[in-house]
Amino acid sequence: MRGYRFLSLGLLLAVISGVLDCSDPPNPFLDITKSRASVYSKTFEDRDTIPIFSFETLTVAIYLKEHLREVSVHIDHNRLGTSDDTIISIDSYDGDLVFIPFSFYDTGWQHIEVRSLKNTGEIVSEKYELYAMSPLYQKTIRGRTGESVRLKTTPVEDKSVIYVWDFHNGTVIKDYSNEVSIVLSKNFTSTIGELYVTDPLSKSPSVPFSIDTGAINKLEIICQNDSLLFDSVYTGQSNFTFKVLVNGAGHLSSATVNGEPFDVVVSSNGSFMINKMFNRLDTVQGAIRAAVSVTDDLDRFVEKVFYIHYNNAVSAATPKIILNIPATLNDTGYVMLQKVALFGEIRGNITVNQLFIQVFLNGKFAGAQKILPPGYSWTFPVQLNNSWNSVQFQLTKDSLLVDSVMAVKTVALNSNPDEIDKIPPVINQIKIDGVIANREKNVIRNKDVLMSILVSDNKRVSFVTVNGNRADSDSNNLLFTAQISLEHSTVGVPYIVCAEDSDGNKTCDTVTVSYNNIPEITDYRIPSTMIVDTEYVFTVNATDPDKDSLITTITLKGGAVDTVLTLLNSTVRWKPSLKDTGALQLKIHVFDPFFESADLVQTVYVIVQKNQAVPVSIRTTxxxxxxxxxxxxxxxxxxxxxxxxxxxxxxxxxxxxxxxxxxxxxxxxxxxxxxxxxxxxxxxxxxxxxxxxxxxxxxxx
Missing domain, CATH: 2.60.40 (Immunoglobulin-like)
Structure with a gap:
């Protein structure tokens, strides 16, 4: 806290001897124009920029209090006062300077006004403006459960505050230190966290920080070729593209197969698709060993070995027939009814507009069904024998041409109607407006949506309810639907889905859903070229279809440390320095309480005057x-x-x-x-x- 001094004001009266004047001398207390309260000293200059939670002071002197009715000092967002206004008692004022400390807890332009109300009703004001900025800044956080993460921000001046990091996954870190190391107890679920400081009475505005969710999960290698069995890949192509998906990496430091780099590395939705071409497989005896090694930017290493087998009888990119209902293990399933509705889908590389699924039950043709995009799903009722049954599915391009068979799948189903059913139904899948729901939180764009529930049972599903209300059923009692109206809530509303079978066995599942629309950036004014040591005002206007409050940040990338600016009332001031010279990537990030955002990226240039030399900067990485x-x-x-x-x-x-x-x-x-x-x-x-x-x-x- 800065030092200060108290001064005493008094009236010096002097008796001057001389010639006696019979007229009344002028009374200084009648000079009403000089009566007022005024700032005597201060620790700032008008329109200064100061950090929040720092300590500033001003001292006020009152002149000719006999002509004043009231004196007040207004300071915006002063966390050291019980209110923003301080009333100075005229009656008890003894001539000493009035010392007023203050500390801002909010950012943006803050106003200070010393206001004097005279007995005549005239008001005299002395005003100042200060720009309060937040020094808080947290670099991008990355890690996964069990790993240590370092949290560090530029501190505020007040040593008694608590620093709070909220990761928006239920983990909130509070500490009196601006630097702390923690061990992650759970994986991140949000790409944005927030940082703020607080004391018993005040809380600073939140500053967002990035969370790299690409590096939080287990680093794993997954083969993406269709003809895969355990660690073996089968192909009928002599020139074969080996496809691998890498999950859990924020960035790849290296990716090789048998010590050689991959031909293609493509980043997509937090994963990496990497391809390698193997040529002339038809001339190789036996299987080719493909050892895939990956290292990410956290120096995590993983390796997995595959074996590529050439067989000219294998058709390239063969689609797969998947049987979802009834559930099977090793292509074997058990049911307690003879009339069963089979439900499945087609996966893989589909290059035709329509497909047909042909069903053979115990060696006899049971019928065919056309399958169309986008889902390529199908439902087929069959009448099983009271014992073991063989069901074969053939995927064809035509309902009549046997030589157009693209895939075959055979399963064994045991039907035993006499067995007592003690097994509850299985809720296989819940979709909301066609999107598969997850078990955490689902945010949908529409308020009124259709929930569809896929349910299977050993016998028959009697009914399905959503929050106690019965859902509609298809003719096979497999797919149930319900119209629901969502709420605009950041925590979401739980929907309890229950399914009950004909023997009273019941199972329930819960999904949490809400609706939200992404903010929109409507206008922005940011100079494309700026000069060092010149202050600029950035303006970004945005709207939210749901009328949510928005937080807007601007991130400038290009130097050793990213610069993050938080806008207040759609504006923020920035003065580039010499270290900012060159081309910078500017990212506007507008997000709502759901932390869903609208982003805009552009390149800006910071230059200096012609007579100034700019240090050379390497752009090669x-x-x-x-x-x-x-x-x-x-x-x-x-x-x-x-x-x-x-x-x-x-x-x-x-x-x-x-x-x-x-x-x-x-x-x-x-x-x-x-x-x-x-x-x-x-x-x-x-x-x-x-x-x-x-x-x-x-x-x-």
Whole structure:
């Protein structure tokens, strides 16, 4: 807290001897124009920017209080006062300075007004404006259950506050320190968390931070080829594309098969699809071993081995017949009725507009059914014998042509109507407006939706209820539907789905659902080019179809540390510094209480005046360099980029083998080419240094 001093004001009366004047001397207490309260000293300047939860002071002096009726000091969002207004008693004022401390808990423009009400009714005001900003900032968090995560933010001045990190998955971390390490007890479910500080009376505005959900799950490798059995892949193609899905990685540091990089690596929805072409499989004897090794940006490593078998009898990309109801294990199932409705779907690579499912029961043709997109599902009733039954499904392109068979599946079903049913129904699937519901929280775009429930039973499902109300059924009592009206609630509303069979066995499941619409960015005003040390006002206007309150942030990426700005009343001020020069990625992020967001990304440029030199900045990254080089193989060739808005030409490049402190390249040509020799074998670290004419440099390791 800054120091201050108390001063005493008094009236110095002097008796001046001289010639006696019979007229009355002027009375200073009658000079009403000088009566007022005024700021005597302060720890700030008008329109300063100060952090929230810091301590500031002002002292007020009152002049000629005899002519004043009331003096008040208004300070917006002052957490040190019981209210925003402080009334100074005129009657008890003794001439000393009035000391008023304050500390803002809210961000944005804050107003201070010293207000004097004279006996005549005239009001005299002295006003100041301060811009309160939040110093809170948390870098992107990534991790999964059991891993340690470091939480750290720039602190506020007040040491008695509590820092709160809310991950929006039920985990809330509270600590008196601005830096704490925790072990994650559960996986993240939201991509955005919020950080704020609080004291017993006040809470700061929340500052959002990013959560990288791509690296929270178990790192796993999954083969995506259709013809897969355990760890073996079967193909009839001599030139075969081996497809692998990597889940649980935020970013891939490396991905190889048999030590060689994959041909294609594509990021999609938090996963990575990687492909490798194997050629001339028809000339290989036996299976090919494919060892897939993956390392992510958290240095987690996983490896899985597959075996690729060539067989020209295998049709490429064969669709699969899936039997969902009745449930089977190893293609064997048990039911307690003779008349059974079979329900299934077709999965895999489907290249035709229509398919037919043909059913053979105990060797006899039982009928065919056309299957159409988008679901490719089917329902087929059969009359089983009272014992074991063989049911064969054939997938064809035509209902009559046997030679167009694309897939075959055979199951064994045992029917025993005399057995006592003690097993409750199974709720196989719940969909809301055609989207499969999960067991946590579901957010739907429409208020009025259709819930469909797929239910199976050993005998027959009697009815299904949703929150106690009966759902409608199809003719086979497999698919039940109910119209429901959702609420706009961040916590969601639970819907209890219960199914009961003909013997009174009952099962229930619960899904939590609400509806919400994504915010919309309607307008924004952000300069595309800005000058260092010049203050700019960013404006972003957004609306929410559900009339929710919105939080808008702007993230500027490009420097060593991301800059995150939180807008208040659609605006925020920013003054770029020299370290911000160059091209920056600017991301506008508008989110509602559901933490669903509208995003907009653009590139902005920060420049300096022509007479100022901007340090050179390397734009080439470590990702531009391969992980492995082979002695005698292709040379390492990398184009070294620098930000065109930085550096004083000409720019030269020097490359070192850092482990050996040996220079291997020194040129103004940005095309770096290097062929390692046998003595370079081993793990090496490359260091690239860019130099400009103004003696500035930048380093990439």
């Amino acid at each position: 470590a990702d531009d360099f391969p992980d492995t080089l082979f002695v005698g193989g292709s040379p390492l060739t990398v184009l070294l980029h620098v930000d065109t808005l930085t550096g004083t030409p000409p720019v030269s490049f020097t490359v070192y083998l850092k482990n050996q402190s040996r220079k291997i390249y020194d040129s103004s040509n940005p095309m770096f080419v290097w062929s390692p020799v046998r003595s370079d074998a081993g793990v090496q670290t490359l260091q690239v240094v860019a130099h400009d004419k103004s003696a500035f440099s930048d380093t990439l390791t």
